[in-house]
Every structure is written in structure tokens, then in C-alpha cells.
Amino acid sequence: MTIAGMSVVEILEGQQRGEFTPEEVLRAHLDRIEGEDVGAFLRLCPAASPGPGPLQGVPVALGDEVCTEGVETTAGSRILAGFVPPYQATLAANLQGAGAAVVGKTNLTEFGMSFDMEDALCGRTQNPWRPGTTPGGAAGGAAAAVAAGQAAAAVAADTGGDVRIPASYCGLVGFTPTYGRISRYGVIQHAPSLTQVGLLARKVRDIALLLQVLAGEDPQDHTSLPGTLPDLLAEVGEPQPLRIGIAPGAYKSWAEGEVYETLERLWQETAAQLGWQLVEVDLPWLDLAQIARRLIAAAESSSTLGRYDGVRYGYRAKDAQDMRELFSRTRAEGFGQVVKGEILLGTYILGDKDHYEAYYLQALRARKLVYKSWQGLWQEVDLLLTPTTPELAGRGKTPPEIFTGPSNLAGLPAISLPCGLVDGLPVGVQLIAPAGEEGRLLRAADALEKMIDFASSRNGGGQGA
Amino acid sequence: MPVTKEEIKRLGEIIYLDLTDEESARFADLLNPVLKKADELLEGLEEEPLRHISQLRNRMREDEVGIPMPKEKVLANAAETQDGCFRVPRILED
Numbered sequence: 001m002t003i004a005g006m007s008v009v010e011i012l013e014g015q016q017r018g019e020f021t022p023e024e025v026l027r028a029h030l031d032r033i034e035g036e037d038v039g040a041f042l043r044l045c046p047a048a049s050p051g052p053g054p055l056q057g058v059p060v061a062l063g064d065e066v067c068t069e070g071v072e073t074t075a076g077s078r079i080l081a082g083f084v085p086p087y088q089a090t091l092a093a094n095l096q097g098a099g100a101a102v103v104g105k106t107n108l109t110e111f112g113m114s115f116d117m118e119d120a121l122c123g124r125t126q127n128p129w130r131p132g133t134t135p136g137g138a139a140g141g142a143a144a145a146v147a148a149g150q151a152a153a154a155v156a157a158d159t160g161g162d163v164r165i166p167a168s169y170c171g172l173v174g175f176t177p178t179y180g181r182i183s184r185y186g187v188i189q190h191a192p193s194l195t196q197v198g199l200l201a202r203k204v205r206d207i208a209l210l211l212q213v214l215a216g217e218d219p220q221d222h223t224s225l226p227g228t229l230p231d232l233l234a235e236v237g238e239p240q241p242l243r244i245g246i247a248p249g250a251y252k253s254w255a256e257g258e259v260y261e262t263l264e265r266l267w268q269e270t271a272a273q274l275g276w277q278l279v280e281v282d283l284p285w286l287d288l289a290q291i292a293r294r295l296i297a298a299a300e301s302s303s304t305l306g307r308y309d310g311v312r313y314g315y316r317a318k319d320a321q322d323m324r325e326l327f328s329r330t331r332a333e334g335f336g337q338v339v340k341g342e343i344l345l346g347t348y349i350l351g352d353k354d355h356y357e358a359y360y361l362q363a364l365r366a367r368k369l370v371y372k373s374w375q376g377l378w379q380e381v382d383l384l385l386t387p388t389t390p391e392l393a394g395r396g397k398t399p400p401e402i403f404t405g406p407s408n409l410a411g412l413p414a415i416s417l418p419c420g421l422v423d424g425l426p427v428g429v430q431l432i433a434p435a436g437e438e439g440r441l442l443r444a445a446d447a448l449e450k451m452i453d454f455a456s457s458r459n460g461g462g463q464g465a
Numbered sequence: 466m467p468v469t470k471e472e473i474k475r476l477g478e479i480i481y482l483d484l485t486d487e488e489s490a491r492f493a494d495l496l497n498p499v500l501k502k503a504d505e506l507l508e509g510l511e512e513e514p515l516r517h518i519s520q521l522r523n524r525m526r527e528d529e530v531g532i533p534m535p536k537e538k539v540l541a542n543a544a545e546t547q548d549g550c551f552r553v554p555r556i557l558e559d
Contacts, residue, residue, distance in 0.1 A: 086538040180519055193517050219526070223519045288506050295503060302480065309481070311551050313542035322554050324481065332483035340482060341495050347476045348468065348496060359500070362507035364514030371515055411518040435518075 003028035004149035008058050008206035011152055015057055022050035022057025026101050029059040033103070033150045038135075039125040040145035044104040045071050053099030055213055060095055061145040063138075063156030064105040064122075065112060067186035068092050075188040076108040076122050079334030080314045089186025090218045091155060091197060098213040103151055107141030110336045111190045112162050113301065114138060115400045121336045127170055129425055133394040136166035139200065143170040146200050153201040153210055157184075159191050160293050161388075161404025163198030164416040168428025169393035171418040171454065173445075175199045175207045178435045179411025180225040182211075183218035190304050190342075191297040192223075194408045204446040207415070208232040211438065232442055242444055244276045245381035250283040254402050255390040258422040263387050266419050266429055266452070270385075273451050279381050285370055289406040290399055292366035295349055296409075299360050301339075302346025308334065371410045378434045383444055388416040388428030403430060413438050415445045418454040426454075467497045 003025055006014065014020055020028075026048060033041065042064050050057035062068065065075040067085035069092075074080040095102060109119045117125050117140035127135040128148040135144045139156035143166030146154050156163055158176045167174025175198060182197035189195040199210050212232055218224040246267050251260050270276045310316035310330030317329035335343075349359035377384065390398040407414040412432055419429040431448070433441035470489040473496070477484040484492070536549055545552035 083542055086534060086541065193519075219524070222521065222524055291499075291503050291506050294499065306480070310544060311553055312539075316544035320554050323556055326554055327481035328478075328483040331481055335482070340484075340488075341492055343480060343482070344473060344476050344492050345496050345499060347480050348472075348500075351476065351479060359503055359507070361514055362503070362510055364516055365510040365512040366507055368512035368515035369510060371518065372512070409518075 002149070004032040006152065007202040008055070008152045008209055009203060011058055012056070012209075022099075022101070025057045026050055026059055026103070029103060029150055029152070032148065036148055036150070038128050038131070038144045038148045038150075039123050040106050040141045040148060040150055041104040042074070042076070042107050042122050042141070043072060045102050048101045048103045050101045051096065051099040053097065054209065055095065056099035058100045058153065059103045059151045060100045061104055061106045061142055061151035061154040062092060062102055063108050063112075063142050063154070065108060065157050065188040066092055066105070066155065067188065068102065068105065071105065073105065073188070074122070075111050076120060077110045077335065077339065078121060078315055079308045079331070080188075082315070083313045085186070087186060090183040090220060091214050092186065094214055095155070104145075106139070106145050106154060106156070108156065108162075109138040109140070110339050111188065111301070111305070112138035112157055112159060113190055113342050114338050115161065115165055116396065119336075119338050127393055129169075129171060130393070133425070134169065136169035136389070136393060136400065138162035139198070140166050142200050143167055143172055143174070146170070146172055146202065153199065153206055155210075155214070156198055156200070157187055157189055157195050158198035158408065159189070159195045159297060160408050161401040163200055164388050164404045164414065164428070164430060165400050167200055167416045168388035168418070168426065168430075171426035173201050173204055173207055173418075173449075174388075174416040174428075175211070176407070176414050177211060177215065177438055178225065178413045180221075180223045181413075181438070182214045183216070183221040183224045185218055185220035191300040192304065193300060194293065194297055196408065196411065204415070204417070204442055204449050208442050230439055232439060240440075240443060242276050242383060243279050243381045244270065245279050245281040245377060245384040247281050247283040247384075247386070250286055251387055254286065254398060255387045256392070256395065256398075259387050259389070259391065259427055262420045262422060262427045263385075263429060267385055269451065270448065274447055281377060281380060281384070285366075285373055286402055286406065288366050289370045289409055290402055292363040292370065293401070293405040293409055295345075295359055295363040296367065298342045298346035299350050299363075300346070302343040302350060305335075305339065305343055310334070367409050370406055374406075374410045374412065374434075382433075382440060384432045386430045386432070388430040392422055392425045392427065394425075407432050411435055413441050415441055417445055417449055417452065419452050420454075468493045468500065
């Protein structure tokens with residue numbers, strides 16, 4: 001196996017055995033970036049270099065919404081063109097402090113506001129499994145970079161499935177921890193009550209390693225969780241009996257036939273091979289959660305994006321005669337169509353008492369209903385197993401976030417794993433856990449990953465996926 | 466009642482976003498299906514609104530003087546500066 005395409009654990013073990021150096025690892029990934037253009041990166045970090053630490057020499061890509069001191073950061077938007085952060089996001093500093101080499105900044109939909117990379121404004125990103133097909137979004141560039149062997153792992157924001165959806169489409173592991181587990185200081189986000197920092201890698205153990213480095217309270221982020229995690233790597237691998245929730249009725253009604261059949265075969269195998277007890281549950285609120293998440297995200301966006309006015313940083317319209325013209329033209333020329341639509345929707349539902357009560361307040365009531373439903377579900381099961389996306393990459397008929405968005409509404413940890421191929425494209429399975437139960441989630445995901453053995457079952461595409 | 470392009474235009478003025486008539490019409494067409502779906506699904510819910518799932522709490526710290534970000538760094542990203550300040554178009558009338 002070539003170095004570019006190895007998992008994080010394989011890179012670290014190879015270095016320990018003296019098979020290659022951190023510098024050779026970095027060179028191999030940079031060569032892959034130069035040699036295979038999937039449109040994953042918006043810019044490279046010229047100062048990328050490995051250092052000592054638990055992630056020594058691991059090449060990591062960052063979504064372009066993560067502020068990197070001295071390296072332009074745009075969140076995929078024209079309105080932040082030329083913005084060079086004067087400070088480092090906590091997560092970027094932690095990665096570098098652990099010895100990782102941040103190789104570059106990856107493409108995303110503008111401010112991460114669409115799950116369809118076709119909406120991205122900074123160029124087309126290809127799905128390495130099938131060029132011409134979407135890698136999914138918002139973190140499509142991050143997923144394409146890892147799937148193409150251009151980085152061993154990536155970090156990006158997840159507000160409704162932005163990391164897990166592209167992980168599913170690109171045959172990778174995509175993970176979002178409990179809300180607040182990883183600091184969001186320096187992460188440009190549009191819907192702060194929903195955004196969790198997500199991780200992309202090839203293997204569950206890679207995720208455990210990254211999480212160990214990135215988790216922790218940050219005085220700069222007042223929503224970050226106090227306390228430390230147990231040794232997740234030590235815990236991964238300990239088998240345990242689990243009650244696994246499945247909702248065949250909901251999955252059948254939302255997912256396309258081949259995706260459903262792949263999942264059905266999978267959960268039957270888990271019962272036979274892993275001894276998991278399957279518990280049928282009902283999820284009648286999926287469409288309610290979908291619309292509630294959409295409205296809450298739009299409302300928060302209309303507020304958070306108010307700061308982009310052309311005065312202090314980013315794009316500024318030329319030759320404005322007064323402040324109103326400066327603001328209005330800067331924002332009209334700087335924002336793309338998707339962002340304009342979202343902030344108009346958010347302003348509509350916040351800007352009038354009747355609209356506020358009919359839409360925003362009702363969306364928050366729906367959020368409470370979904371939250372309580374999760375609480376009830378955890379009385380019956382230890383984890384919920386769902387398809388990650390209802391369809392394969394590029395189909396685009398059903399909201400891709402229908403199964404991923406509900407966990408963001410409640411800040412729950414969730415993980416997507418590749419579990420098979422349909423028509424040559426990866427299918428993802430998602431596990432969701434109660435808040436704070438990353439250990440349980442990663443142990444189960446590790447066992448499931450070993451049972452699936454995706455790497456040896458695949459029959460083509462996706463460099464080293 | 467469906468959103469009209471005139472309402473969208475008015476919203477654009479509130480949030481300082483110049484919109485053409487064509488854009489306003491397009492965004493009205495875009496918002497209406499979303500609001501219709503919301504009307505269908507959200508009506509009649511009576512739960513307490515849940516604004517945030519985080520257990521937010523006050524975090525106290527010593528009131529110590531820190532090292533602020535140098536002014537040059539703060540101004541480095543601005544499109545126009547003058548005499549150590551952000552430069553903007555005229556605010557006051559003659």
C-alpha cells in the first residue's frame with residue numbers, strides 16, 4: 001500500500017516501525033494533491049510541517065471555515081475573499097500541537113449552507129469514487145481530499161450532516177461528537193446552536209485518536225464541554241451487548257430501495273455476528289425535525305451573517321457613496337444565491353411578530369418535541385442505527401439530511417461508516433448515541449467496521465478508501 | 466398567505482441586501498414551498514420552545530489586563546484604512 005491512502009493509525013505505526021519518516025508521509029500526500037485534481041482544496045498551507053506528538057506526521061485537511069492564522073480563510077464565500085485570520089482556531093492549534101501537518105483548506109458550500117456541492121461557489125469538487133458525481137456537502141472538499149488520499153483525515157463543521165453526508169458518499173468514516181465536545185473558537189459558522197465540529201477519516205480508530213487530541217474545554221468557547229474523555233483508543237475494541245434501535249418503516253418510506261436493502265442485510269448480520277439485540281422503534285418526527293432544523297438554521301444565519309458588511313474585513317463594493325450603499329452592495333455582490341435565500345428566510349420568520357410565532361417559535365417547539373423523543377428513545381435502546389443518507393450520491397430527490405439533521409437538533413454524537421456498494425457507489429450506515437456517550441458509540445462503530453470489512457469488499461473507485 | 470416579491474424586496478432593505486425585481490421574485494418562489502411545509506407540519510405544537518441544548522453557565526475569570534491584538538493586525542484585513550482607523554464613506558451630511 002502506498003503511504004497516501006493509509007489510515008492515521010497505519011501512518012503512525014509505520015513511522016514507529018521506521019518504515020517511513022513524517023517528512024516522507026507529508027511529501028506523499030502533497031504529491032497526490034499535485035497528481036490528482038479532484039478540486040478538494042481551495043488553498044494549501046505552505047508552512048505545513050510535521051512535529052512531535054500523538055499525531056506526528058499525520059497530514060490533516062481543514063475545511064475553509066476553520067480560521068488559520070496567516071492563511072486566507074473564506075468559508076467558501078466571496079464576501080470573505082482576502083480575509084487572512086489574525087488568529088488560529090483552537091482546533092487548528094491543537095492539531096499542530098499534537099504534531100499533525102495541516103496541509104490545506106478544503107472547499108465547501110458557501111458558509112456550509114447547502115448539502116449539495118453543486119451550490120459551491122469556489123469551484124467544482126469531484127467524488128473520487130466517480131468523477132462527475134457530487135461528493136456531498138457541505139464538507140465535500142474535505143471528504144474528497146481524504147477519499148483521494150490527499151490527507152489522512154479532515155476536520156469541518158457539521159450543522160445537519162455536513163460531515164456525515166459526504167463521508168457516506170465518499171466511502172469514509174464521518175463523525176460528529178456531542179455538542180460542545182470540540183471547541184468552535186475560530187470556526188466560521190452560520191447556525192451556532194446546531195453546529196458541531198466533525199471529523200473525517202478512513203477508520204473508527206483514526207477518529208478516536210483525533211477526538212482525544214481535539215476534545216476539551218476551551219475558555220474561548222463558552223459552549224465547550226468541561227471535563228476530559230476517557231482513553232477512547234483503549235476502550236475501542238471492548239465488546240459489549242447492545243440494544244440497537246432500527247426503524248424499518250421510516251427507512252422504507254424515505255430511503256431508496258437499494259439503500260434500504262443494504263441496511264436491512266446489515267442489521268440482520270449485526271444480530272447474528274455481533275449479538276446486537278435489535279429493537280424496532282418508530283421515528284414519526286423525521287420530517288418535522290427536517291423543517292424545524294431548516295428554519296432554526298435560517299433564523300440563526302440571518303443574525304450571524306449580519307456582521308459581513310465590508311468595513312473591517314473581506315470583500316467591499318467599490319465606489320459606494322454612503323454607508324447604506326456600501327452595506328447593501330457589498331452584501332449583494334459578496335453573498336451567493338443560497339446564502340441570500342437563507343438569510344431572507346431567516347429574516348422573514350424573525351422580522352414580524354406573527355411570523356415569529358408561526359414559524360420560529362413553532363420550530364423551537366418542534367425541537368423540544370424531537371429532543372424529548374430522543375430522551376424517550378434512550379430508555380429503550382443504547383444506539384440508533386439508520387441509513388446515513390436516503391439515496392446514493394447524485395440522486396438528489398430526497399432531502400439528504402433527513403437522517404442526519406435530527407441529531408444536531410439535540411447535540412448528539414453520531415458516526416457514519418461505509419457499509420457496502422450499490423452501483424459502484426458507497427452506502428453509509430449511521431449510529432447515533434445519547435449525549436456524552438462517544439465511548440459507547442466508537443466501540444460499537446469499531447465492531448461494526450470490522451464486521452463490514454469495507455476496504456476488502458469494495459470493487460473499485462475511491463483511492464485507498 | 467404566500468410571500469410576495471414586494472415583501473422580499475422590503476426584507477432586503479431591512480438586512481442591507483440589494484435585490485433586483487427578478488431576484489425578489491425568485492426568492493419568493495423559493496421561500497413559499499418551505500413556509501407551506503412549515504405551515505403543515507408545525508401548526509398546533511404546544512411544547513416549551515427549546516432554544517439551545519447546551520447547559521450554558523456563567524464562567525468567571527480574574528479581571529486581569531491581557532495583551533490585546535496589535536492594531537496593525539486588526540486593520541490588516543480592512544479594504545481601506547486611514548490614520549489607524551477603518552475608512553468608510555461619509556456618514557454625516559454637510
